[in-house]
Amino acid sequence: MSATGRRKKATRAGGAKLTLNAKAYADHEIFERERREIFAKAWMIIGHVAEVQKPGDFTTGEIGGEPVVVVRDQDGTLRAFSNICRHRAARLADGRGSCGKVLRCPYHGWTYRLDGSLAAMPEGRGFGEDFDRDAVRLPSFQVAELGGLVWVNMDADAPPIREWFGEEICARFESLNIDQLVPTTKRDWKPREILRAIPDVVRSRKVDDAKALIPEAEYDRWYARYDHNWKTLADNYLEGYHVPIGHPGLLRMLDYPKYKPTLYERAVWIDGPLRDNPSKDFMENLYQRYKRPMAEFPEELEGQWTYIHFWPGQFIDIYPDTIDVWQMHPEAPLSTKTTSIVFRSPNESFRDMLVRQINYRFNSEVMDEDVELCDGVQVGLGSMTYTRGVLNDNEAAVGHFHDLLRDAVPGIDDLS
Amino acid sequence: MTSRRFGRHDWLGLTPEVERFGPLLVERIAGALGESHDALGEARVEGLIRDGDAAAWLAYLAALTALVDRGAASGVAEAETEILAEILRDQYRLAPGVLVLSEADMARSQHLEALLETR
Numbered sequence: 001m002s003a004t005g006r007r008k009k010a011t012r013a014g015g016a017k018l019t020l021n022a023k024a025y026a027d028h029e030i031f032e033r034e035r036r037e038i039f040a041k042a043w044m045i046i047g048h049v050a051e052v053q054k055p056g057d058f059t060t061g062e063i064g065g066e067p068v069v070v071v072r073d074q075d076g077t078l079r080a081f082s083n084i085c086r087h088r089a090a091r092l093a094d095g096r097g098s099c100g101k102v103l104r105c106p107y108h109g110w111t112y113r114l115d116g117s118l119a120a121m122p123e124g125r126g127f128g129e130d131f132d133r134d135a136v137r138l139p140s141f142q143v144a145e146l147g148g149l150v151w152v153n154m155d156a157d158a159p160p161i162r163e164w165f166g167e168e169i170c171a172r173f174e175s176l177n178i179d180q181l182v183p184t185t186k187r188d189w190k191p192r193e194i195l196r197a198i199p200d201v202v203r204s205r206k207v208d209d210a211k212a213l214i215p216e217a218e219y220d221r222w223y224a225r226y227d228h229n230w231k232t233l234a235d236n237y238l239e240g241y242h243v244p245i246g247h248p249g250l251l252r253m254l255d256y257p258k259y260k261p262t263l264y265e266r267a268v269w270i271d272g273p274l275r276d277n278p279s280k281d282f283m284e285n286l287y288q289r290y291k292r293p294m295a296e297f298p299e300e301l302e303g304q305w306t307y308i309h310f311w312p313g314q315f316i317d318i319y320p321d322t323i324d325v326w327q328m329h330p331e332a333p334l335s336t337k338t339t340s341i342v343f344r345s346p347n348e349s350f351r352d353m354l355v356r357q358i359n360y361r362f363n364s365e366v367m368d369e370d371v372e373l374c375d376g377v378q379v380g381l382g383s384m385t386y387t388r389g390v391l392n393d394n395e396a397a398v399g400h401f402h403d404l405l406r407d408a409v410p411g412i413d414d415l416s
Numbered sequence: 417m418t419s420r421r422f423g424r425h426d427w428l429g430l431t432p433e434v435e436r437f438g439p440l441l442v443e444r445i446a447g448a449l450g451e452s453h454d455a456l457g458e459a460r461v462e463g464l465i466r467d468g469d470a471a472a473w474l475a476y477l478a479a480l481t482a483l484v485d486r487g488a489a490s491g492v493a494e495a496e497t498e499i500l501a502e503i504l505r506d507q508y509r510l511a512p513g514v515l516v517l518s519e520a521d522m523a524r525s526q527h528l529e530a531l532l533e534t535r
Contacts (some may be wrong), residue, residue: 248428251465257436277466 004090016390017062017399020406022381023415025229031333034230038312039064039410041155043164043241045314046070048183048341049148051096052078054364056114058103060098062329063154065235069093069141070150073114074101080143081116085135103138110114111213116140125358146170148179149325165310169264173308173316178323180378181343185220222340226371230313231405232340234376236370237307237315238268238401241394252279253288254305261397265293266311268397287358293320294345294352309397311404317363322354336380382398419454426514427470433460433503438480441500445483456480462470478509481524488531498535504528 022281023309031155046068047059057072060083067083069092081103083092090107093099102119103112110121115122118136121127142153144161147170151161162170194213226233240259248408255273262269279285299321306318313328323343331337344356380386391399405415439458446453452535464472481504488498508525511517517525 105437194459244432248423248425250427251431257434275462277462277468280467 016392019235019391019398020231020402021388021413021415022383023384024405024412025231025378025381026333027415028333030409030415031330032408033412034312035064038405039330040066041153041158041408042312043144043151043153043158043161043310045149045310045325046080046152047096047144047150048343049150050182052150054098056098056100057096058093058099059150059399060093061152061394063152064330067091067139067152068154069103070152071099071103075319078143078145079114079116080141081112081138082141084138085110086118086138087121090137096199097110110236112138121361146171147176148181165267166265169267169269169308172269175298176301176316176323177298178319178325178343180346181294181323182346183220184344186344212352220341222370224338224340225331226336226338226374227334228336228374229326229333229381230336231383231401232374232378233314233328233336234309234313234401236374237390238397239395240270240272240393242257242373245380248368250362250366251279251282253284253362259382259394263397263400268307268309268400269305270309270397271304272306283361285357287362288356290351291321291359292352294316294322295347296345309401311343311401312408319351319359321359418436420517422470422514427473428474429514430463430507430510431461432467434480434507434520435465435487437503441496441503442469442480442483444496445487447495448496448507449483449490451486456483461502472477474515474517475520476503478521478524480504481528484528484531501528501532506533 010296014160029312035260040063042063044061044063045364046061047070051057051071052070055072055074058069060067060069062068068080069083070078070080071093072077072380083107084090085092085107087105087108087110093104094106099114101114104112106113106123111119113119116138118133121133125209127133142156144151144153145336146161146165153161153164158164161165197213198408201213238261238263240256241258243254243256255275258271258273262271273353274288278288293299301318302320310316310319313330315326317324317326317327321344324341325341327339329337331341345352348356424506436523438456438461441451442456443453446456456476460476464476468476480500484497484501484504488501504526505525508517508528511521
């Protein structure tokens with residue numbers, strides 16, 4: 001019998017598929033193996049292509065806790081490196097921006113060329129004559145652009161991204177035109193500095209000086225931290241079976257019987273059609289009446305909410321008015337940091353912005369409900385009386401996710 | 417479980433299985449009985465999900481139970497009648513988690529249990 005055959009036999013009870021062993025949701029050794037064997041070998045989203053358009057532009061992110069920097073070099077080639085200085089492990093680059101022609105460590109000034117080689121370090125003679133500075137390089141990783149996003153894989157032996165996820169899901173993802181959208185921005189207001197500058201602006205009476213008080217908007221990430229294992233959050237995202245019970249109000253908008261996941265090798269595409277009829281709830285009705293798909297949005301998805309999961313912990317919420325790229329970064333067995341990049345149309349009107357805010361309100365409520373549910377699940381998974389559960393047809397994507405985990409981390413299901 | 421009041425939308429959690437299978441079963445059973453199925457079909461379910469409440473849902477379940485009774489009595493569309501009866505039995509078993517059943521609803525529930533036990 002093949003390994004796959006054994007796995008299938010061991011993971012079914014009667015006709016129902018079994019969930020992963022509950023111990024895998026809190027075990028320290030499994031957590032470390034997941035970082036090394038799953039996250040460090042997967043294609044992971046780091047940012048938007050607009051963040052690294054010009055030579056010297058850089059953006060940063062992380063892969064399973066490993067800091068990564070992506071930079072466009074002087075020849076226009078996109079490169080990805082470990083974002084850790086080889087001297088004393090300081091973070092090299094922070095956030096997004098332009099680094100010019102070199103990456104310079106903010107701690108002791110070690111300076112790297114954009115091909116990752118060490119250009120020089122301050123007081124270089126102090127490291128001794130035999131120190132081989134030419135041998136010092138930032139570890140480099142595979143990098144690719146797909147669907148308007150920049151992806152990195154730390155594993156040099158990993159297949160190219162289109163082969164890894166499969167051509168069909170890549171083509172569907174590209175049809176979303178995220179490359180034409182802009183990430184929502186945040187302004188970093190510093191009230192004390194602004195107050196201090198006001199007298200000078202008043203004296204100068206120049207409009208440009210006044211404008212300079214408004215901080216530049218930056219493409220930003222929205223961070224959150226949850227006291228759950230990353231798989232608990234992923235399981236919850238991947239199934240619609242809990243929607244009628246956990247989020248009953250959503251049924252007035254979502255045509256639940258038509259909610260349908262399509263499984264790909266390392267991805268899931270979930271169609272969540274919206275009902276045509278107007279809701280009697282005021283806010284839902286407002287959303288239904290005034291929502292207008294972004295000009296860049298694919299026509300065939302206009303009447304639905306769509307969700308994509310890219311293995312291992314990347315989730316894309318696709319609404320006609322906004323697209324939210326949500327990623328998980330496991331920090332410990334029971335701690336998961338998440339980052340969101342929220343995209344909107346560059347031509348968004350005031351009305352579109354209001355509709356997007358209403359949508360944000362709905363989905364924030366749903367998220368709050370999910371967090372409460374996951375709180376209970378996480379406690380339950382640690383119970384002496386629970387080992388594993390069974391999956392409904394509507395939880396097929398969870399079963400698929402668990403099979404990928406079983407393949408990636410052999411023994412994950414055998415804990416006692 | 418803490419004692420809690422039922423949420424305004426909780427009853428909606430009952431609707432998916434009925435929405436998924438109900439209209440087709442109603443069409444087949446009512447068709448076999450020579451009745452119109454308009455009043456119990458897809459539009460009714462969608463209307464309830466959009467504008468209804470727990471009481472209206474229970475009234476709908478009662479109407480479906482009556483259809484099951486007519487189907488069972490006449491012996492037509494046996495398979496469809498049995499499936500609809502099973503779905504309704506589960507509705508009444510699930511309902512106490514999200515709403516309060518009246519005496520009449522509990523009687524319907526027991527009636528469906530008995531009907532399916534004899535099969």
